[in-house]
Amino acid sequence: MxxxxxxxxxxxxxxxxxxxxxxxxxxxxxxxDAWWIAVALVAAETYSLIDVSLFGMxxxxxxxxxxxxxxxxxxxxxxxxxxxxxxxxxxxxTALAAREITFPHRTWVLDDGARPELAAAAAAAGxxxxxxxxxxxxxxxxxxxxxxxxxxxxxxxxxxxILDADQIPRPEILDHTxxxxxxxxxxxxxxxxxxxxxxxxxxxxxxxxxxxGPIQQGKDGWNAAFxxxxxxxxxxxxxxxxxxxxxxxxxxxxxxxxxxxxxxVVRGARRHPAARNPAVAHALTEVSxxxxxxxxxxxxxxxxxxxxxxxxxxxxAAAAGxVVGEVTSLADDLREISExxxxxxxxxxxxxDETVAxxxxxxxxxxxxxxxxxxxxxxxxxxRGHEAQPVMPLATISVTEDMATSMRLxxxxxxxxxxxxxxxxxxxxxxxxxxxxxxxxxxxxxxQVFLRxxxxxxxxxxxxxxxxxxxxxxxxxxxxAAVIYFxxxxxxxxxxxxxxxxxxxxxxLRFIPFMIANQLLFFVAARGIPTWRGQQxxxxxxxxxxxxxxxxxxxVVLGIPLNFAVTPKTRQAHTGQQWHLIKPQITVMVxxxxxxxxxxVRLFVNGAEPIGTGVxxxxxxxxxxxxxVLFKAATYQxxxxxxxxEEHPEQ
Amino acid sequence: xxxxxxxxAGNVAAIRAxxxxxxxxxxxxxxxxxxxxxxxxxxxxxxxxxxxxxDSSGLGALIGGLKVARQxxxxxxxxxxxxxxxxxxxxxxxxxxxxxxxxAETAYRD
Numbered sequence: 001m002x003x004x005x006x007x008x009x010x011x012x013x014x015x016x017x018x019x020x021x022x023x024x025x026x027x028x029x030x031x032x033d034a035w036w037i038a039v040a041l042v043a044a045e046t047y048s049l050i051d052v053s054l055f056g057m058x059x060x061x062x063x064x065x066x067x068x069x070x071x072x073x074x075x076x077x078x079x080x081x082x083x084x085x086x087x088x089x090x091x092x093x094t095a096l097a098a099r100e101i102t103f104p105h106r107t108w109v110l111d112d113g114a115r116p117e118l119a120a121a122a123a124a125a126g127x128x129x130x131x132x133x134x135x136x137x138x139x140x141x142x143x144x145x146x147x148x149x150x151x152x153x154x155x156x157x158x159x160x161x162i163l164d165a166d167q168i169p170r171p172e173i174l175d176h177t178x179x180x181x182x183x184x185x186x187x188x189x190x191x192x193x194x195x196x197x198x199x200x201x202x203x204x205x206x207x208x209x210x211x212x213g214p215i216q217q218g219k220d221g222w223n224a225a226f227x228x229x230x231x232x233x234x235x236x237x238x239x240x241x242x243x244x245x246x247x248x249x250x251x252x253x254x255x256x257x258x259x260x261x262x263x264x265v266v267r268g269a270r271r272h273p274a275a276r277n278p279a280v281a282h283a284l285t286e287v288s289x290x291x292x293x294x295x296x297x298x299x300x301x302x303x304x305x306x307x308x309x310x311x312x313x314x315x316x317a318a319a320a321g322x323v324v325g326e327v328t329s330l331a332d333d334l335r336e337i338s339e340x341x342x343x344x345x346x347x348x349x350x351x352x353d354e355t356v357a358x359x360x361x362x363x364x365x366x367x368x369x370x371x372x373x374x375x376x377x378x379x380x381x382x383x384r385g386h387e388a389q390p391v392m393p394l395a396t397i398s399v400t401e402d403m404a405t406s407m408r409l410x411x412x413x414x415x416x417x418x419x420x421x422x423x424x425x426x427x428x429x430x431x432x433x434x435x436x437x438x439x440x441x442x443x444x445x446x447x448q449v450f451l452r453x454x455x456x457x458x459x460x461x462x463x464x465x466x467x468x469x470x471x472x473x474x475x476x477x478x479x480x481a482a483v484i485y486f487x488x489x490x491x492x493x494x495x496x497x498x499x500x501x502x503x504x505x506x507x508x509l510r511f512i513p514f515m516i517a518n519q520l521l522f523f524v525a526a527r528g529i530p531t532w533r534g535q536q537x538x539x540x541x542x543x544x545x546x547x548x549x550x551x552x553x554x555x556v557v558l559g560i561p562l563n564f565a566v567t568p569k570t571r572q573a574h575t576g577q578q579w580h581l582i583k584p585q586i587t588v589m590v591x592x593x594x595x596x597x598x599x600x601v602r603l604f605v606n607g608a609e610p611i612g613t614g615v616x617x618x619x620x621x622x623x624x625x626x627x628x629v630l631f632k633a634a635t636y637q638x639x640x641x642x643x644x645x646e647e648h649p650e651q
Numbered sequence: 652x653x654x655x656x657x658x659x660a661g662n663v664a665a666i667r668a669x670x671x672x673x674x675x676x677x678x679x680x681x682x683x684x685x686x687x688x689x690x691x692x693x694x695x696x697x698x699x700x701x702x703x704x705x706d707s708s709g710l711g712a713l714i715g716g717l718k719v720a721r722q723x724x725x726x727x728x729x730x731x732x733x734x735x736x737x738x739x740x741x742x743x744x745x746x747x748x749x750x751x752x753x754x755a756e757t758a759y760r761d
Contacts, residue, residue: 153715156675236674240707244743247714251748303750305717309726382748383718390718391711 004063007524011056014521017514018049024510031501037491038499044484047477052518054471057464059525061221062214064420071178077105077233078157082147083165084112088121090427091165095127098163103174108155112147130154136388144229145394145401152239152393160239164230166427167193173423177233180417187238187414188406190216191231191421195428197639203632204435205537206428209529216418224461224468225418227406230426238414242405243393245412251382255304258379259295265376266291283318287373290314294380308382315377397452399562400445407453407469411460430638432578432630436544443476443548444555444562450476451556478538479545486542486588486623489616493599496608504611536629543584582630589627592620652676654683664692665755669701672709680709684716684727693725696758699751700731705739713749728758 022045031038079098083091091109098107109122114131122129132141132150142149148162159181163169177189192212198204219225227234266288275281294311298304384390395404406416429435455461455469491497500507522531554560579586599617602608652670659665664687672680680697687695697713699705713729720727730752732740740746752758 153681153711154678156678158674236708237706240674240711241743244707244710244714244745248744248747301747303746304748305726305728306750381721383721385718385722390714 003524003527007059007062007521010517010521010524011059014514014517015053015056017510017517018052021510021514022046022049024506025500029500029502029507031497031499033501034491034497034499037488037497038501040484041488041499044481047481051471051474051478052521054467054474055215055525056521057467058215058218058221058471059521060218062218062525063221064217065220065417068177068179068417068419069182071103071175072182075103075159075178075181076157077103077159077161077174077178078151078155079105079107079161079163079169080110080148080151080155081108081163081165082110082112082144082230083118084144084147086165088115088118091118092121092125094163094165094168095122096125097168097170098161099125099127100171101161101169101174102171103178105161105174106155106157108151110147110151112141112144132388139386139388140396141388142392142396142401143399145392145396145405146388149243149389149392149394149396152236152243153389153391158236160234160236162230162232162234163424164426167230167424168426169231169424170422173231174233176421176423177419180419181233181235183415185413185415186417187235187409188225188227188416189233189419190225190228190416191419191423192216193228193231193424193426194422196425197427197430199639201632202533203629203636204429204432205533205629205633206435208534210526210531210534213420213529214525214527217420219468220416220418222462222464222468223415224410224465225406225416226469226472227402227409227416229400229402231424232402235414238409238412239393239405240391241412242395242408243391246393246395246408247384247391250384251304254384255308255380255382256298258376258381259291259298262373262376262380263288263291263295265372269373277322279322283322284373286318286321287315287377290318304382308380311380312377398445398448399441400449403446403469403472404449404453407449407455407458407461410465411458413460430636432633432636433581435633436541436581439541439544440548443545444552446473446476447549447552448556448562449473451552475538476545476548479542479549482539482542483546485539486592489620489623490591490595492612492616493595493602493620496602498612504615533629536626539623539626540585540629578634582634585627585630589624592624592627596620652679654680656683656687658692659696659756661694661759662692663694663696663755663759664690665696665698667698667701667755671704672699672702672712673704673706674708677708677712680712681715681719684712685719688719688723688725693720693723694759695720695725695727696752696755697727697729698731698755699729699736700733700754702736703733705736707739707743710739710743710745714745717749726759728752730755730758 022042025042025045030042079101081091081095081098091111095107095109101107106128108128108130109118111118111129111131119129119131130151132147136146136150140146148160152160159178161169161174173191177191180186180189193208194212195206198206216225266284269275270281270284270288275284290311294307297307297310393405394401395408398404410416429438449455449469450473455466455473458466458469461469488499491499522535551560551562555562596617599608599613599620603610603613652668652672652675654669655667657665657667666680666683666687668676668680670676684695684697695716697716702709713727717727729749731754732751737746737751740749740751
């Protein structure tokens with residue numbers, strides 16, 4: 001407990017010193033002559049202060065949970081291994097390990113690649129195998145969320161352990177997590193994702209020890225630990241609850257919209273030349289009445305299944321009315337002709353009932369002329385016909401379905417647990433290209449959730465829960481701040497423009513205590529976990545974070561696809577050096593080096609101001625050290641076990 | 652849990668459910684509904700009077716059946732829900748979509 005007290009004191013100290021510094025920066029130190037860089041820099045600093053405040057809030061409750069109770073003996077569990085294109089060997093290694101989990105369960109391979117070889121391998125090992133059914137053809141597949149949603153309809157276990165194909169479970173994974181579900185409100189238990197194919201040096205920054213540790217524990221302290229897609233156990237009832245509510249919300253919205261659109265389309269159709277035909281005009285009037293009454297019924301809260309059923313029956317009757325009118329007059333004509341011809345039993349005599357029934361089916365109806373009306377009416381449906389399944393328990397609004405799903409669960413009052421024990425051994429990407437694709441996907445998914453279901457506006461969650469989700473999204477805006485942190489020293493060293501207008505003493509007096517407290521906070525919070533690699537990557541991957549924000553914005557607001565890529569689970573064929581992937585960072589590094597040289601020349605030759613120049617050279621060198629991580633990443637040749645078979649310490 | 656299907660007046664398939672309609676029996680209900688429709692009866696009523704417990708998976712099976720029935724040009728309705736079961740519909744707002752009819756026999760009496 002004394003550690004928590006120390007941590008809280010450092011949190012308070014950091015925030016107090018941070019607010020003192022940033023407030024002073026805004027009020028007394030802006031160089032308005034160079035407002036463009038001055039305001040940009042103070043905005044970036046404010047961004048960082050908010051970031052560290054949210055981090056402090058997390059650390060406030062970063063407890064380690066006591067061991068959970070024993071699992072409910074009668075719990076039924078499905079272990080679901082989601083795969084798309086990973087090698088069969090890799091999937092089977094995970095599947096066989098899953099089969100050996102000690103708590104009774106049923107293991108399933110969910111193969112989105114529908115590979116017969118994998119089906120055969122699973123069958124040979126006595127493991128169940130599922131792939132998507134025909135209902136998914138020509139409908140959105142929703143990637144992994146769709147894969148798991150499909151499996152939810154085919155399986156029956158009370159709990160689901162979800163594993164990526166590259167996360168090899170340990171036998172005790174269920175024994176150590178199911179006990180939390182003795183609390184009926186617990187919907188999710190997330191465990192860490194740690195990678196066994198990474199050297200201690202971790203050149204690609206694969207391990208996220210701060211996240212799968214103090215950060216998730218801190219979120220957990222506020223009941224906001226979130227689902228990370230793998231190594232997690234979920235309660236089926238919670239997911240289905242979410243799915244049913246989602247279905248109702250979706251249907252209510254779509255029926256209302258479709259009725260409104262249909263009214264408009266019918267009004268348009270009445271101006272169509274075909275509407276001069278009295279039978280058509282009559283039918284349109286009838287359809288328009290039916291729509292108006294359906295809308296009134298919905299306003300009276302009548303059940304939508306009945307309302308839409310009655311509406312479609314009336315519309316079908318109206319369509320049949322047109323046909324009856326036309327066929328009856330046609331039959332009259334034929335009868336007259338045959339009578340004139342004197343043949344009493346004409347072969348042309350129609351079976352009117354049968355013909356009407358046939359013509360009134362949607363394809364043959366004269367309503368074909370008024371196609372728009374028909375298709376507008378067809379969208380008034382309660383079966384979510386555009387989706388493969390009417391009920392979609394896992395959220396499909398984002399490529400990071402996991403985070404979106406847990407946020408909705410929290411909104412419904414379910415609880416989550418972060419269990420900080422290594423219970424699966426993962427395989428991380430081994431080349432910089434794959435790593436960058438993965439990071440981009442996480443950023444894109446997170447920003448999609450932010451833009452589609454902004455956590456700050458999810459009123460059913462508590463304020464701390466909303467802030468905990470917001471904190472993750474906020475951290476993905478760091479790319480913009482990073483650009484400013486790289487640009488500011490370059491601007492000063494090359495052009496002599498200082499964004500801060502003050503004397504050195506006033507600046508250092510406020511800045512240095514904040515900086516020290518900030519580093520101390522990370523040091524105390526991390527409990528000896530290495531955090532430097534993570535700090536480097538959060539700045540060095542700035543182009544990825546910016547790209548993630550831009551593409552997510554384009555996707556959500558402008559409807560442009562993300563070009564979503566599945567993260568390859570094995571090393572890519574081109575393991576050569578991949579400098580082309582980090583061009584923006586190399587450009588920045590060259591600019592920083594040039595700036596340092598120019599700064600030195602200005603200092604020694606032109607007699608520039610020494611303290612400012614010194615601080616900015618120091619700053620530029622720090623930026624270079626941060627970015628230097630990418631040299632190791634770009635030249636990384638993948639993991640060779642004999643190089644460093646060191647065990648990662650359990651956290 | 653068991654399901655009995657019988658054809659009642661108006662060419663309606665009445666599926667009588669008994670016991671717990673939950674994650675274990677939900678897949679079975681979906682199969683029973685699909686079988687009735689495949690056999691040519693597209694008007695379905697699920698009689699819930701014998702159901703003493705229902706969870707979200709049970710609701711999911713009803714929604715799945717409703718989709719299959721509507722796409723076949725028919726309908727799926729529910730009847731006889733006990734107060735406990737009706738409460739599950741209210742809590743998930745599914746009562747905004749499906750109406751509980753008094754008995755299977757009256758479900759299609761429009």
